[in-house]
Amino acid sequence: MxxxxxxxxxxxxxxxxxxxxxxxxxxxxxxxxxxxxxxxxxxxxxxxxxxxxxxxxxxxxxxxxxxxxxxxxxxxxxxxxxxxxxxxxxxxxxxxxxxxxxxxxxxxxxxxxxxxxxxxxxxxxxxxxxxxxxxxxxxxxxxxxxxxxxxxxxxxxxxxxxxxxxxxxxxxxxxxxxRRSITSLDRAALRAEARAHFGLDPDAPTLLVFGGSQGAASINNAISGAAKDFADAGIGVLHAHGPKNTLVVQEFPDKPAYVPVPYLERMDLAYAAADAVLCRSGAMTAAEVSAVGLPAIFVPLPHGNGEQGLNAKPAVDAGAALLVEDADLTAGKVAELVVPLVADKARVAEMSAAAVGLGHxxxxxxxxxxxxxxxxx
The missing domain is CATH 3.40.50.2000 (Glycogen Phosphorylase B;)
Structure with a gap:
């Protein structure tokens, strides 16, 4: 019994x-x-x-x-x-x-x-x-x-x-x-495949740009307005402008490509292709960017309760990111701040190292x- x-x-x-x-x-x-x-x-x-x-x-x-x-x-x-x-x-x-x-x-x-x-x-x-x-x-x-x-x-x-x-x-x-595809991402191992996937220059310093799933007009205008500055500095750009937006960018022969896309289906490849990123600082985005070790220029959403600025703060305080207010983001600001950063290999490496250990x-x-x-x- x-x-x-x-x-x-x-x-x-x-x-x-x-x-x-x-x-x-x-x-x-x-x-x-x-x-x-x-x-x-x-x-x-x-x-x-x-x-x-x-x-x-x-x-x-x-x-x-x-x-x-x-x-x-x-x-x-x-x-x-x-x-x-x-x-x-x-x-x-x-x-x-x-x-x-x-x-x-x-x-x-x-x-x-x-x-x-x-x-x-x-x-x-x-x-x-x-x-x-x-x-x-x-x-x-x-x-x-x-x-x-x-x-x-x-x-x-x-x-x-x-x-x-x-x-x-x-x-x-x-x-x-x-996602495990993000937390386990080996950017260096995937770089060649990622750049070929998007049609980017295999060797040029590359900036990833996105403004959230729907894009951001202020980011689109400022970055595309600095297309010549990126080309002159030998920098490639992968720019997700949002599925409801259009983006026409002048092409510069014999310079690294500026690649506009409506939406990034493969964020793992987008992160692997990039040396730095300019984006909003939603909680998910800030966590992913830090997890993959990308130096960031965060542009917080200009409305709401200020939470995006708070999301960016740990990376900024650690030296892994810069913060630019949306109202200050112009083509001139991009040429003055972003272009020299992406072109500076030593600074990019330093900021990438600072991201290690951030997040969970x-x-x-x-x-x-x-x-x-x-x-x-």
């Missing part, structure tokens, strides 16, 4: 070992989606039997990025949060109620064991739908937490943050989950363990 205590222990282990269903809520922008997908990949490495389901909306980048990574996507109504008093604010409670109801239906249908939110208008209904039913794990990438994560952290099982000092209760600093390369698996522990409980 089996000891009841032994039987209970076996039953408990069977529950713990059952394949967990992890629901990730990180829709809208790449800054919310990519950490969610990096976490999903890490969960699958630790628990290959785990089921991953992503929540998103029909209007976000998740409709493209999530299926490309091989994960199922469940669409829910978005809950955008108006920044100012508007008639839309009066309709918000009804929108929240509708979205929470439909999200709860998804959680029940897929058998969610844990909900992991990364902020934004997909996370809020996920937190409210899961409250009291499914364990919640919150991840905040910015030092200044957004409204959704402030709400979710109040009743979350675990709260993970990217940087110290983030004002959320019981926060654990883990960093930002990044294992953040994906650290967060995955937290999530699996929450699911098991």
């Amino acid at each position: 089996t000891d009841p205590a032994v039987g209970a222990d076996r039953a408990s282990r069977a529950v713990d070992q059952a394949a967990p269903t992890v629901v990730v809520a990180g829709g809208g922008t790449a800054g919310h989606i990519e950490p969610a997908l990096a976490l999903a990949d890490a969960v699958k490495r630790l628990r290959p039997d785990a089921k991953i389901v992503a929540l998103g909306t029909a209007r976000g980048l998740e409709t493209k990025l999530v299926p490309e990574r091989g994960y199922p996507l469940e669409l829910i109504p978005p809950v955008p949060m108006p920044r100012k008093p508007t008639p839309e604010l009066l309709r918000l409670p009804l929108k929240v109620r509708d979205s929470v109801k439909k999200t709860r239906e998804v959680l029940e249908r897929v058998g969610a064991d844990v909900v992991v939110g990364f902020g934004g208008y997909v996370a809020l209904p996920a937190y409210l739908a899961a409250r009291g039913r499914v364990p919640i794990v919150v991840h905040e990438a910015n030092k200044t937490a957004g409204l959704a994560n402030k709400v979710g952290a109040r009743f979350a099982a675990r709260v993970a943050v990217a940087v110290p000092g983030t004002p959320l209760p019981n926060a654990e600093v883990v960093g930002i989950p990044l 390369r294992e953040a994906d698996e650290v967060l995955a363990r937290i999530v699996l522990e929450a699911a098991a409980k």
Whole structure:
């Protein structure tokens, strides 16, 4: 006859070992989606039997990025949060109620064991739908937490943050989950392949430029306006201008190519091709740039709550990056500051070395363990 205590222990282990269903809520922008997908990949490495389901909306980048990574996507109504008093604010409670109801239906249908939110208008209904039913794990990438994560952290099982000092209760600093193709990137080994892939000069100093997934007009204008300065200095440029923007740049024969592209499908190759990068300083971007050891010129988004400036600060303080305000970024500023930097091999090497040790390369698996522990409980 089996000891009841032994039987209970076996039953408990069977529950713990059952394949967990992890629901990730990180829709809208790449800054919310990519950490969610990096976490999903890490969960699958630790628990290959785990089921991953992503929540998103029909209007976000998740409709493209999530299926490309091989994960199922469940669409829910978005809950955008108006920044100012508007008639839309009066309709918000009804929108929240509708979205929470439909999200709860998804959680029940897929058998969610844990909900992991990364902020934004997909996370809020996920937190409210899961409250009291499914364990919640919150991840905040910015030092200044957004409204959704402030709400979710109040009743979350675990709260993970990217940087110290983030004002959320019981926060654990883990960093930002990044794709393994980024954290394991050998830029030198991939350089020849990367430059051939984009049609760049194989030997010239090269600047990578991008302004987020949609591009940035101020960056596009300033960099393209300095095309002759780059050519005269023997510098190649790989410039992602955004899928809704166009960029026409004068060609200079016998000079390194200036290559404009709408979007970078292979960020690993883009990073490998570059000697330095000029970009916005969203939390995800700042973490990736530091992880691959690229000297950076960060141009924070000029509106919002100043979080992009805070994201850039660790790299700037370490000597791995410079910061230029958006209003100061002109073609003249690029010629004066950026061109000499990229052309200076010694300074580039010095800044690249300063990036070593910044960030948390294992953040994906650290967060995955937290999530699996929450699911098991």
